[in-house]
Amino acid sequence: MSATHGKFIWCELMTPDMKAATKFYGDVVGWTTSSMNVEGMPPYTIFEASGAGVAGLMDFPAELEGKGIPPNWTGYVAVDDVDQSAKDFAANGGSIRRPPEDIPSVGRFAVVADPHGAVICIMTPFPMDNPPPEAPANAPGQVGWHELYAGNGEEAFAFYSKLFGWTKDHDFDMGEMGAYRIFAEHGTPVGGMMTKPPNVPMPAWAYYFNVAGVDSAIERVKAGGGQILNGPMEVPGGSWIVQAMDPQGAFFCLVAPAK
Incomplete structure (x- = not known):
């Protein structure tokens, strides 16, 4: 395992009202925002603290409506090989909720669940030319x-x-x-x-x-x-x-x- 395998690297909100949620969390947590536009992907907002992204925001997916899933926050954990880690989740009693796929210029991710059904995302990030400095875990907005x-x-x-x-x-x-x-x-x-x-x-x-x-x-x-x-x-x-x-x-x- 590498030094980043198992590290929480992102948090993401799925919400039915992006505009309202952006204002709410900006007021409550103090986040500022920027937009990330990726071809072929739905609109995505980045929540930032001290000028660096810490979390994301997207519309609640239409395919999840009516399935008893509320708006929710989901964490992303870095793994060395997302395809292998997804298989490991399934082989050890968990499940793959969304098979591995690429997010252009960001990384390859999957949605998985542990054996009792708690959902989490796993990701193998693509290398970055100039990664932002990592803020202390106790800094405001992290x-x-x-x-x-x-x-x-x-x-x-x-x-x-x-x-x-x-x-x-x-x-x-x-x-x-x-x-x-x-x-x-x-x-x-x-x-x-x-x-x-x-x-x-x-x-x-x-x-x-x-x-x-x-x-x-x-x-x-x-x-x-x-x-x-x-x-x-x-x-x-x-x-x-x-x-x-x-x-x-x-x-x-x-x-x-x-x-």
């Missing part, structure tokens, strides 16, 4: 944490550690809710996973975007027509989190170093 509500936390960790090389950093005892497994990518803690509580309808990944303060962010979420579902809550290490839903129905989370 994706600061990646969280899996798993069908079974232990089984999920075994699956992802095999396919992505993730390792256990430590477990946090959540009492009746069980263990919260902090996992690391090449030695750096980047996320957590746990067996989903009964009120979470299906196994799924969630993504936390960095903001400066959680209370002011909550007010921006409400002012923009979003809903606060959980929090604010202090988590081990002193950060504050909130879980929310945007006006179009996509679940997202915020994390801040201060309340």
Whole structure:
């Protein structure tokens, strides 16, 4: 495995209203935007922090309408060989939801799911002549944490550690809710996973975007027509989190170093 295999590299929102979502997340997270026009591909908006892209935004695909899939955020994980990794997902009990294909000038990607149905994207990026400098994971506007509500936390960790090389950093005892497994990518803690509580309808990944303060962010979420579902809550290490839903129905989370 290379030094980038298993690394989260992108986050993407599928929404029924790109214009409204662009304004909402710009106000809440502080992102600026640019457009990416690729021949043969639908319109795509880039969310930027400190002048570099961190996430993307696209129209909710017509082929997914009526299938019970809400607007949603999906993460992309870099892999050395996306075709092989897609096969590995299927061979180890997961599934291929969209076979590997190229995005011109960007990379080759696939949509896959783990054995319990949590969906994620994998990508082998094409080489870049001048890659932008990588911002610190805790910088404002970056994706600061990646969280899996798993069908079974232990089984999920075994699956992802095999396919992505993730390792256990430590477990946090959540009492009746069980263990919260902090996992690391090449030695750096980047996320957590746990067996989903009964009120979470299906196994799924969630993504936390960095903001400066959680209370002011909550007010921006409400002012923009979003809903606060959980929090604010202090988590081990002193950060504050909130879980929310945007006006179009996509679940997202915020994390801040201060309340």
